[in-house]
Amino acid sequence: MTLDKGGGAARAEVTEAGRFYLRHGGHPDDAEPADRSEPSAPADSPTPYRERPVARARREKARELVERLLAEGHVRFAHADDKEIAEWRRVVNYAKRHGMEPEGKRIEKVPYGGPGLEFFLAEGPHPNARSQRPKTGAPAVRVPTRLVSLHPVVADLKADAGHMRGRSTPC
Incomplete structure (x- = not known):
């Protein structure tokens, strides 16, 4: 197969060696030639x-x-x-x-x-x-887009950005 990317568009073409491989199941230059007969049909009932x-x-x-x-x-x-x-x-x-x-x-x-x-x-x-996903038509839970009047603990955590990143601070 050859691939030409000229001009930003790709074009593929099967070569003679590629056609040989598709017909015979092996490359023409292989050291040990493949069976030159028609390729065998896939098994009708592979093992489940x-x-x-x-x-x-x-x-x-x-x-x-x-x-x-x-x-x-x-x-x-x-x-x-x-x-x-x-x-x-x-x-x-x-x-x-x-x-x-x-x-x-x-x-x-x-x-x-x-x-x-x-x-x-x-x-x-x-x-x-x-089975644990919310059912269709279940009531929606309102989530505020902006936080107002934070609990004092949450406000302290928000103010100390380093604490939220895993940096330990003394109690």
């Missing part, structure tokens, strides 16, 4: 995601995690490395996406002891869940 090895393994780990959470209340991985933490996060996300959380509960994850991770079951839907 839920039956692939990764999905089966995650489903099993998610099932075990939920069982442990129900029995123990929380599960901690105190010395997990980044790779293990990433995999457990994927397992929890799999459980959430596939409705594996117990009825009326949700799996939460929080850092634990530096590099570790802790999972526990929390009650009810997540505060950011769609």
